[in-house]
Amino acid sequence: TQLLEQSPQFLSIQEGENLTVYCNSSSVFSSLQWYRQEPGEGPVLLVTVVTGGEVKKLKRLTFQFGDARKDSSLHITAAQPGDTGLYLCAGGGDGGGTSYGKLTFGQGTILTVHP
Amino acid sequence: DAGITQSPRHKVTETGTPVTLRCHQTENHRYMYWYRQDPGHGLRLIHYSYGVKDTDKGEVSDGYSVSRSKTEDFLLTLESATSSQTSVYFCAISEDPYNSPLHFGNGTRLTVT
Known part of the structure; x- marks a missing residue:
């Protein structure tokens, strides 16, 4: 069974601060997705x-996939109140075979950005 | 937004009663999934379908069954609801899970008393 450990579970920060959310596993994933809810x-x-090693940027959000495809991080620069929400990482596939797109989710990080 | 409708949006039921949740899509996507979301657990896969009448179990399938008699509908049934099945249930669809993302419905909040 593949597991994804996401940390921290809760994050409360002030507007303008930077933050990083981590997603770690002992398993290899074919892909890693980040969701907001x-x-x-x-x-x-x-x-x-x-x-492995891929970095993607989406405005103030930077996503990185670990070299071994076992971990990922989400970094937000200069957080804003509009960033408040639940962030979820999800791993897909195991690097081989058919997964039918089934995802393994981390526990989620509840982010609150105070004005 | 992807055309996914989950019904009902909220339901309260008693222990031991059968419950069916419905997911309806208008995207004609082949792949459909049922997940449950609980605090501290993220989302966990219950069952999934890779075509009409083609379904398989996910990580937490005990106590649940599914049916898919046509492309647009994927039903999740709790044969005899238990309090441990109190959760928020999400349906997701995908055209091609290897090249396109999952699109989620807005969930059904189920409370078993």
């Missing part, structure tokens, strides 16, 4: 990383 809604995909 608002209350009462389903998760919405932010980014997918598939290559």
Whole structure:
């Protein structure tokens, strides 16, 4: 069974601060996805990383996939109140075979950015 | 937004009663999934479907069954609901899970008393 450990579970910061969320596993994943979820809604995909060492940027958000494809991080620069939400990492596949797109999710990080 | 409708959005039921949750899509996607979300556990896969009448178990399938008689509908049934099945249930769809993301519905909040 593949597991993803996401940390921290809760993050409360002031507007303008930087933060990093980590997603770690002992298993290899074919891809790693990051989602953001608002209350009462389903998760919405932010980014997918598939290559070891890959870095993707989405405005103030930077996503990195570890070289061994076992871990990932999400860094937010100069956080804003609009960034408040639940962030989820999800790993897909095991580097071989058919996974049918099944995802293994981390526990989630609840981010609160205070004005 | 992807055309995914989950019904009902909220349900309260008693222990031991059967419950069916419905996921309806208008995207004609082949792949459909049922996940449950609980605090401290993220989302966990219950069952998934890779075509009409083609379904398989996920990580937490005990106590749940599914059916997919047509492309647009994926039903999740709790044969005899238990308090441990109190959760928020999400349906997701994908056209091609290897090249396109999952799109999630807005969830069904189920409370088993």
